[in-house]
Amino acid sequence: MSEKRFVLVRGGRLVDPATGRDGTGDLLIEGTRIRALGHFELPSAEDTLVVEASGLIVTPGLIDMHVHLREPGNEEEETIWSGSRAAIAGGVTSVACFPNTEPALDNEAAAEFVVLQGKRANLANVFPVGAVTLGREGVRLAEMGGLARAGAVAFSDADRCLRSAEVMRRGLLYARLFDLPVIAHCEDMDLRGSGVMNYGRVALNLGLPGIPDVAEDIVIARDLLLAEITMATLHIGHMSTRGAVDLLREAKAKKLEVTGEVNPPHFALTEESLVTYDPNFKLVPPLRAAVDAEALIRGLRDGVIDVISSGHAPHSTEEKELEFVYAPPGVVGLETLFPVCYTVLVERHGFSLLKLLEKLTMNPARILRLSKQRGSLAPGMLADVSVFDISKERVVRSSEFRSKSRNTCFEGWRVKGTTVHVFVSGRCVFQDGEFC
Amino acid sequence: MEDFGKERVEWTRKDLLGLEGLSKNEIYAILDLADGFREVSTRSIKKVPALRGKVVVNLFFEASTRTRISFELAGTRLSADVINFSGASSSTVKGETLMDTARNIQAMGVDILVLRHPCSGAAYQISRGVTASVVNAGDGAHEHPTQALLDIFTIRARLNRVEGLKVAIVGDVSHSRVARSNIWGLQKLGAEVYAVGPPTLVPRGLAKMGVKVSHYLDEILPEIDVFNMLRIQSERQDQGLFPTIREYSRLFGLNRERMKRVKPEAIILHPGPINRGVEITPDVADGPQSVILEQVANGLAVRMAVLYLVGTRVTQPLGTPQHPAPAVLPAAGGPEA
Numbered sequence: 001m002s003e004k005r006f007v008l009v010r011g012g013r014l015v016d017p018a019t020g021r022d023g024t025g026d027l028l029i030e031g032t033r034i035r036a037l038g039h040f041e042l043p044s045a046e047d048t049l050v051v052e053a054s055g056l057i058v059t060p061g062l063i064d065m066h067v068h069l070r071e072p073g074n075e076e077e078e079t080i081w082s083g084s085r086a087a088i089a090g091g092v093t094s095v096a097c098f099p100n101t102e103p104a105l106d107n108e109a110a111a112e113f114v115v116l117q118g119k120r121a122n123l124a125n126v127f128p129v130g131a132v133t134l135g136r137e138g139v140r141l142a143e144m145g146g147l148a149r150a151g152a153v154a155f156s157d158a159d160r161c162l163r164s165a166e167v168m169r170r171g172l173l174y175a176r177l178f179d180l181p182v183i184a185h186c187e188d189m190d191l192r193g194s195g196v197m198n199y200g201r202v203a204l205n206l207g208l209p210g211i212p213d214v215a216e217d218i219v220i221a222r223d224l225l226l227a228e229i230t231m232a233t234l235h236i237g238h239m240s241t242r243g244a245v246d247l248l249r250e251a252k253a254k255k256l257e258v259t260g261e262v263n264p265p266h267f268a269l270t271e272e273s274l275v276t277y278d279p280n281f282k283l284v285p286p287l288r289a290a291v292d293a294e295a296l297i298r299g300l301r302d303g304v305i306d307v308i309s310s311g312h313a314p315h316s317t318e319e320k321e322l323e324f325v326y327a328p329p330g331v332v333g334l335e336t337l338f339p340v341c342y343t344v345l346v347e348r349h350g351f352s353l354l355k356l357l358e359k360l361t362m363n364p365a366r367i368l369r370l371s372k373q374r375g376s377l378a379p380g381m382l383a384d385v386s387v388f389d390i391s392k393e394r395v396v397r398s399s400e401f402r403s404k405s406r407n408t409c410f411e412g413w414r415v416k417g418t419t420v421h422v423f424v425s426g427r428c429v430f431q432d433g434e435f436c
Numbered sequence: 437m438e439d440f441g442k443e444r445v446e447w448t449r450k451d452l453l454g455l456e457g458l459s460k461n462e463i464y465a466i467l468d469l470a471d472g473f474r475e476v477s478t479r480s481i482k483k484v485p486a487l488r489g490k491v492v493v494n495l496f497f498e499a500s501t502r503t504r505i506s507f508e509l510a511g512t513r514l515s516a517d518v519i520n521f522s523g524a525s526s527s528t529v530k531g532e533t534l535m536d537t538a539r540n541i542q543a544m545g546v547d548i549l550v551l552r553h554p555c556s557g558a559a560y561q562i563s564r565g566v567t568a569s570v571v572n573a574g575d576g577a578h579e580h581p582t583q584a585l586l587d588i589f590t591i592r593a594r595l596n597r598v599e600g601l602k603v604a605i606v607g608d609v610s611h612s613r614v615a616r617s618n619i620w621g622l623q624k625l626g627a628e629v630y631a632v633g634p635p636t637l638v639p640r641g642l643a644k645m646g647v648k649v650s651h652y653l654d655e656i657l658p659e660i661d662v663f664n665m666l667r668i669q670s671e672r673q674d675q676g677l678f679p680t681i682r683e684y685s686r687l688f689g690l691n692r693e694r695m696k697r698v699k700p701e702a703i704i705l706h707p708g709p710i711n712r713g714v715e716i717t718p719d720v721a722d723g724p725q726s727v728i729l730e731q732v733a734n735g736l737a738v739r740m741a742v743l744y745l746v747g748t749r750v751t752q753p754l755g756t757p758q759h760p761a762p763a764v765l766p767a768a769g770g771p772e773a
Contacts, residue, residue: 204642204645207557207577
């Protein structure tokens with residue numbers, strides 16, 4: 001089908017934050033790019049694949065800038081191929097893979113391997129995030145130039161916070177050379193200590209060591225100050241506290257080039273979910289209190305938080321069957337990203353679709369320097385397009401995931417937002433809920 | 437003695453995981469039954485056939501002498517077949533997950549599993565994987581329900597009531613499963629609970645559990661009816677949570693000087709093993725107001741009652757929830773009803 005020159009996505013509701021468009025129409029793809037939007041007659045019947053989208057929403061393919069696809073090193077949990085399938089099934093056409101693999105993505109060859117595996121999977125666009133420091137050890141800078149040449153779209157030491165403010169400062173300065181952002185994991189490891197969940201009433205009841213919210217806020221404050229003196233581009237990864245939102249708001253008022261992100265569990269759930277000691281609710285940063293979740297939603301609404309990413313972190317069932325304190329933190333999220341966001345933010349909190357989708361398309365494209373090619377339905381852009389059904393309710397069942405792992409914190413949720421069709425660079429990879 | 441079931445409330449729980457979820461009546465049911473069982477220990481033949489043919493496994497992943505022996509004796513006196521397994525290792529060390537351990541025990545046809553584990557929530561996690569009854573004999577810093585029950589039993593036996601008493605729990609409340617179970621149990625029965633210790637071990641946030649927080653033992657000495665002196669772990673000093681054992685003892689230890697300001701009828705409990713001279717001086721530990729050895733004797737009766745109740749419970753229809761439903765916030769998009 002992809003041999004045909006044109007694809008006509010007909011009669012859908014076209015929602016594109018980058019152009020502000022939200023209305024019914026046809027989308028015409030020619031080759032790899034978007035040709036036009038409007039109302040069309042068939043360019044030529046034999047040369048055109050027609051995809052009916054009436055009653056569905058047509059959006060730029062989602063860009064998920066925070067995923068862990070575990071390859072190389074932990075292929076039993078996820079591979080770039082299985083993770084790409086999970087992405088496409090979730091309507092995500094581009095993913096940024098974090099460098100906490102084994103070995104770490106701290107050199108050009110490692111980053112090129114990720115790009116190559118992405119091409120072999122031939123589904124989503126797979127971009128590496130390079131490490132800031134060698135081996136993610138927080139001591140010596142990695143060769144960011146080589147990483148950038150291999151296709152890195154950002155730098156991060158993934159789940160390790162840079163303990164040394166001086167190393168962070170140098171990393172921010174050096175990343176400027178390549179005009180790429182540093183994604184910070186903000187967590188004071190001393191204050192975290194042996195903590196496994198939010199510090200507070202629930203942790204006290206459960207007898208589990210807590211992680212105070214200031215463990216996050218202190219490092220965010222530090223990194224924002226460093227971004228100010230270095231004039232660098234800083235993106236705060238997975239924010240979880242109300243303090244984080246306030247700090248980012250203040251920094252943005254100073255016109256710094258700083259952005260922030262949140263993962264759905266942190267605004268959709270709270271620490272109360274941990275009362276059953278289910279390791280599928282164990283995350284880093286941890287699920288916080290209701291006031292924090294509310295502050296994150298406010299931050300999303302007023303634009304302080306730019307991005308929603310999944311934080312997709314696959315873990316095997318064996319690992320999640322350990323004692324709570326020993327089970328590794330993290331949950332999968334690619335396949336629940338859009339439905340959970342839609343259900344919680346649009347249905348429950350009254351966000352517009354444009355508002356939600358800017359966090360999932362336009363803003364991550366801008367931050368990762370992809371916006372000349374991706375993240376919009378404007379004519380001339382690469383035709384990464386997702387089509388969702390937001391009318392029907394369904395139940396999240398991890399047994400149906402395309403990911404290799406099942407560690408979701410949304411099992412059994414009733415959600416709206418089902419992926420129907422997905423196009424990557426004009427090629428139909430997912431049609432009527434099945435891979436092409 | 438063989439007709440215990442006749443006057444007590446109907447016990448339907450499969451497990452005893454903690455006191456947080458129990459009702460006042462359920463706690464009284466255990467205490468009243470334990471009252472009856474205390475008499476068994478005074479007979480020349482110290483055995484009743486209540487659990488004959490049942491298998492009790494004591495699975496202890498953490499060092500324990502008195503609790504394990506107490507459970508072993510309790511099972512034996514109820515005529516159950518008792519098997520002990522001790523291992524200092526956690527499942528990660530053995531390379532087996534907690535759920536695999538549970539499944540193996542399940543496969544062996546065990547009726548009651550008594551579990552001691554260094555991780556909070558371990559008893560909870562295991563109970564969901566087995567149909568056998570699980571009795572929590574201490575899980576991390578979470579709960580130690582039978583210890584609290586024997587503490588409350590001892591208080592009631594000595595002072596003839598629990599309601600209205602002022603009970604001070606002194607020491608490392610933050611990391612103590614004994615403290616947590618006592619807080620829940622005592623509050624359900626109407627006692628007023630004080631948590632006493634330095635702010636690093638007794639954070640203000642404990643007030644959210646309903647207790648009164650005090651950092652000055654001397655301020656509350658004259659009003660307290662029951663002192664429960666927690667064992668202080670030297671590892672907390674190593675972690676820097678307080679400067680030295682010596683200073684801890686000076687600020688929070690019960691000694692002869694402090695006893696002068698304590699009510700004459702007040703009693704002193706300690707879950708053991710005692711660090712003599714640290715949380716309590718030897719003369720006080722062995723003095724007339726100390727009920728430490730009574731606690732040990734009562735522990736046996738309480739554990740017999742607990743094993744008896746879960747071992748002969750009224751069977752519920754399958755699918756009846758044994759645990760509080762997980763609280764998930766969003767009304768829309770919440771889990772399936």
